[in-house]
Amino acid sequence: MKMPFPGAAIALTLTLAGCGGSPETSDPTTNGEAPAGHAAEGVVTLSPDRIAAAGIQIARPTTGGVGVIDLPATIEGDPQGMQIVSAALSGRVVALVRNLGESVQRGQTLAVIESREAAQLKGEVEASRARFALARSNLAREQRLFAERVSPEQDLIAARTAATEARIAYDQARSQVSAAGSGAGSLNRIGIVAPIAGQVIARPVTLGQTVAADAELFRVASLGQLSLSLNLQPADAGRVRPGTAVTVTAPGRQGTARVRFVSPALDPQTRLVPTIATLPNRDGAWRVGEAVTAAVQIAGDASGAVRVPTTAIQTVDGRPVVFVRTGTGFLATPVTLGEAAGDGVIVRTGLSGRERIATTGSFTLKAELGKGDASHED
The missing domain is CATH 2.40.50.100 (RNA polymerase II/Efflux pump adaptor protein, barrel-sandwich hybrid domain)
Structure with a gap:
């Protein structure tokens, strides 16, 4: 049977042998138990100082029934609050x-x-x-x-x-x-x-x-209430309902809108789902025609899917992996991915949601893993 990370396995064995340890060194955050199904291969040994110096950020995956999609949006006048005055x-x-x-x-x-x-x-x-x-x-x-x-x-x-x-x-x-x-x-x-x-x-x-x-x-x-126009992917539109919260962000400002309408039909040009949200504007902070960023909360599946940022995903030996924090560094953990939503992606298998993972700087860990493989091949 082919081992996915042969060079890294040898490096791990040598590192632990020099320290008098065992290959089963685990993440202290998991009560001394190595993640289920993880073998000794795919390990990157890094000290906390080197992790900080490399700018690697660590967080837990998002679990449960809610996710967030970041989308471009445009502020428009409320159709019920705008009138053309004619002769x-x-x-x-x-x-x-x-x-x-x-x-x-x-x-x-x-x-x-x-x-x-x-x-x-x-x-x-x-x-x-x-x-x-x-x-x-x-x-x-x-x-x-x-x-x-x-x-x-x-x-x-x-x-x-x-x-x-x-x-x-x-x-x-x-x-x-x-x-x-x-x-x-x-x-x-x-x-x-x-x-x-x-x-x-x-x-x-x-x-x-x-x-x-x-x-x-x-x-x-009447600018006390405006409309927010955005477009959803069909896969995401089915998980957005009227009343869903939308966080609206622009330089120096932030507000909360509520979804009022999700179109039952795709736009024939963009093949996306037009969506309208209502944005309060009593203080006059927002302007008609302004481009903003809308973070839409979407409902997840009933199983409590695990969601990770797309920046946490790397490809090693043709397979997607997530780098899970261990007591001595990180373990490249193979995962099965589901659908993407904004800046996140669903992980179907490979993570329980309790792990601590590298969310930023995972490419650095992939490079370190590659160095270990190359040195042992020489």
């Missing part, structure tokens, strides 16, 4: 009341447009108001005459119908003006108002410009 009528912009970055309240005037259509709408309001006032006066007269038995009931019914129709026409005319904007004082002017409270984030119109109906004048956003 309902064509005309000329004669006033711009709010500038970029300024806060506005719902119903507050943003701009004033001078328009012939506005004059027609407001003229219809005044005319319908006058007709309604006349109809009410006629109705009051007919009610009085009917009560005095002077006028027949038919005339009263006709007056009541006319008053109702006049009121409907008046309400309709006012609604048309309200849909176009506010009064703005003058007969031929209409005020464009903010549909929501928020902040002006875009203003493509300029003073004096003639605009068409439905032209965008402002864009108002």
